[in-house]
Amino acid sequence: MAAExxxxxxxxxxxxxxxxPALQWNGALLRRAAAPADDGLVLVALAAAPPGATLADVARGLAAGRxxxxxxPPFDGAPAVPTLRVLAAAACAAVTAGADPAGLAELLDLAATxxxxxxxxxxxxxxxxLWAGAALAAGWLAPVLAGAGLTPxxxxxxxxxxxxxxAGPVRPPRPPEPAPASGETPASGAGDTQVSELLAALG
Structure with a gap:
């Protein structure tokens, strides 16, 4: 929606x-409310949705982020704790905007920075x-930076x-598999709903 x-x-x-700043604020608020983790990814998808995007696009982005x-990777016992959900949020944002889920390796490298x-x-x-909000905001930012030509x-x-x-060598998360063309979309035609309509309804 930023494109509009x-x-x-x-x-x-x-x-x-x-x-x-909206994702920073909303992510912090969601964590304070102990909201489900997927709620933050939905907000990232809404923020990344291009003009004309529908809820089906949001669903694809959410699936990639999840x-x-x-x-x-786990971080129990690690000397520091990184905000790893930046990577999930970046995948969510990119796929919502139309990226191929199987081609996200370079984006995840960028998001890690x-x-x-x-x-x-x-x-x-x-x-x-604040760290929870920063993860969502940075994840949204990663494909924006990639689109501007920044390479990791x-x-x-x-x-x-x-x-x-x-630890020793850590395998980064695998890019998600692309959804099949016949994949499920929200029921009752809701997948055709424009994201702009939903954001307008949110007030």
Whole structure:
């Protein structure tokens, strides 16, 4: 929706803002409310949706983000905790905008450079909220930067994760498989609903 100059709702305020600060705010609010993790990815997909996108496009982006999220490496006992959901959010944003899910390896390398590295013991409640919001906002930003021509170092995701997690070579999450052409879409024709209509309804 940023391509249309549209602003996203700031949840709980009745106001709107550009995608990056809106996702920062909304991600923090969702974490504070203990909302399901998928809620944040849905907001990323809505922010990344190009003009004319439908809820079926959002569903494809959400599926890609969930696939990457499920394949993230564990960080129990690591010397630091990176905001790994940046990678899931980046996949979600890119696929919603039309990227091939099978071609996300370079994007995930770029997204890995946007991780926030946090202390192993966690932070204050406010810090944890802000880190959650930062992950969504940075994930949305990754394909924007890629579209502007920014390219990462090869294998940046594996190198970054190995350094931060203090382990040996770390396999970055695999790009998700593309959905079959006959894949499910929301029932009752809801998949044809324009994203712009949904955002307008959010106020």
């Amino acid at each position: 100059g549209g602003a996203l709702p700031l949840l709980g305020t009745g106001r709107r803002a550009d995608p990056y 696939a990457v999220d499920a394949d993230l 946007l991780l926030v590295v946090t202390p192993p013991g966690g932070g204050t409640a406010v810090e944890e909220d 170092s090869p294998d940046a995701a594996a190198t970054t994760l190995a350094a931060v997690l203090g």
